[in-house]
Amino acid sequence: MNKESNFHIKTLGPRAAQLLVELNEQRRSTFNVADVASITGLSPSAARNLVHKAQQRGLVTRLKPGLYNLVPFELGRATEHVDSPYIIARELAGTAPYFLSHGTAFELHRMVTQPNFTIYASSTRRVRPQTVGGYDFRFVLITDKQEFGVMKHWIDKQRFVMISDMERTIIDGLRHPAYVGGITEVAKGLWMKRDTLNIRRLMDYAQRLGVGAVIRRLGYLLEHYELADAATLEPLLSQLTASYLRLDPLLPAEGPYLSRWKLQLNVPAEELDSIRFT
Structure with a gap:
């Protein structure tokens, strides 16, 4: 942790300092209230109060009720910060198996020529469509048997998300062309x-x-x-x-x-x- 980080930590209360240190150690830039309670030992209501105070100080950004981002120390205080939408998708899936898919996987595999503004993911857990941190998320419900053809996609040197491999990405596009932009877009990726x-x-x-x-x-x-x-x-x-x-x-x-x-x-x-x- 650098000098600037140490300065911020020393000006926090013990619980908040404990939370930020542990989240940084775990490389958890996106977290929820349950994570806060687990790390600090606080009750859910006290954990929410702690995060609310951290948000007021510009240490975290609220993405949606109960879901937050750490603001990197180097960005300074009172700064809104939204982490990678792919990490957010992982958090929205919770503990259920998931993988980025359809139009999002097409984009990450560089199989499209047009940008995609919706984050698509497949999961064995039903997750409602929602907007978080300015991004639109849409989850496609799959069965346990349909969870195959998946690989890691590294966001940075420490963090990764799961994504459909190229072949599974094409197959999902053929099943749900609407989530890619039509069959012609799937054909473009194939070619x-x-x-x-x-x-x-x-x-x-x-x-x-x-x-x-x-x-x-x-x-x-x-x-x-x-x-x-x-x-x-x-x-x-x-x-x-x-x-x-x-x-x-x-x-x-x-x-x-x-x-x-x-x-x-x-x-x-x-x-x-x-x-x-x-």
């Missing part, structure tokens, strides 16, 4: 990372998820962009049912039907082809 993606893993994930729309859309796009041959795609074809689904569920049910993949092609092939040149 941009075509030399990095593991096609076998993509297919394995699609089969593991077991969602017919994902299998159809993945098979069609892999074939359209010539990323897999007919023999490779056979396991996906063998799982199709007789019903037809739209290629992009966000667009009207119009366009030709493709019997091979049981899809209504409501996105023109020319639009998908233009991605090759973007």
Whole structure:
């Protein structure tokens, strides 16, 4: 801890000093009232009172009721500070398994050309949509069996969050195109990372998820962009049912039907082809 940090600590009461030292030791920049009570041994009401006083002194920033950020000492007093939104997403998930997903994962994997202003995460715990620290958070509910294809993403040298790997990110985009910006945006990510993606893993994930729309859309796009041959795609074809689904569920049910993949092609092939040149 530097001299400036020591100066701030010495001017605090013993409980507040204990709290700030311990949070810094744990690298916990985002914390809740339960964390405060656990560290200080105070009752929940006393813990809230302690944090309120720290907030008045500019030592912490309130993100939402019960959730706070430490203000780094180097920013000075009376400074509003919001930590990485990815860390906040982790805190909102609580102790439940989670991972950053959909449009957020597309952005972190650099699979998009447009910025995303909503933080998406998947979790086995139901978390309501909310705005925290100026960021909009949306959680997608998954089952325990759907928690796969996950990796660490380091925020800095000490902190990380969980994120879907590239293949799982594509699969989630195919399942919920609305959370990415449409099927064309998913196709862009697929094409941009075509030399990095593991096609076998993509297919394995699609089969593991077991969602017919994902299998159809993945098979069609892999074939359209010539990323897999007919023999490779056979396991996906063998799982199709007789019903037809739209290629992009966000667009009207119009366009030709493709019997091979049981899809209504409501996105023109020319639009998908233009991605090759973007």
